[in-house]
Amino acid sequence: MQTFQLNDVLSEHRPHLRSFAYKFTKDDSEADDLIQDTMLKAMRYADKFIEGTNLKAWLFTIMRNTFINDYRKETRKNAVVTQEDEISNAHLMTSATKNEAEGKFAMADIQKTLSKLPKCYYDPFIQYFEGYKYHEIAEDLNIPIGTVKTRIHMARQILQKQLKVYRK
Structure with missing residues (x-):
């Protein structure tokens, strides 16, 4: 699928992704960030998508995994080392x-x-x-x-x- 076609298809799913992202984050700006990360990953790994399969499910999986990975990173960071001077x-x-x-x-x-x-x-x-x-x-x-x-x-x-x- 060409990039411009992929953008159109991804844009169609944005409203569904928005509500899904908000369920994870409970915050508008964090939901927007999660959608953006999901879209970027979908574009980066578009060659991994198999035509004829469920694009919406693929996007939801990317979003869920992105959220989980970000959560784990944040948990580890807060558990041992902070960004603060003290x-x-x-x-x-x-x-x-x-x-x-x-x-x-x-x-x-x-x-x-x-x-x-x-x-x-x-x-x-x-x-x-x-x-x-x-x-x-x-x-x-x-x-x-x-x-x-x-x-x-x-x-x-x-x-x-x-x-x-x-x-x-």
Whole structure:
């Protein structure tokens, strides 16, 4: 299917996608973003669509998977590393938050340990916990996927060793 024909066909399904996206996000602007991501992926992977099959179902599947993947990325990012300069108590492991003073020490220790990671370990580690997949990190850093996995593993080992005092 040619690109201009695909645009027309996708536009016909936009109202259905809108209501489906809103059920996931419960927010107008996030629903619009999800629709846009879905449309872009549909155009990018148009060659994967088999003519004669249900286009609407294919689009809904792309949207659902996009939403799930984005949700997982966000969950992982919020679980370990934040974009803020300072990590709050809410983002620390529960074992590190017995009281406010201990939490402040834990935050300082985590930030200190992260800052001491060699750049070759730090970059893939942070990207992984921001929700990027191994192959995305490999492309971004222009290194083999096996190297990405090794560096993330090494970063985890260093962090576990340096922060073992906070284990339960």
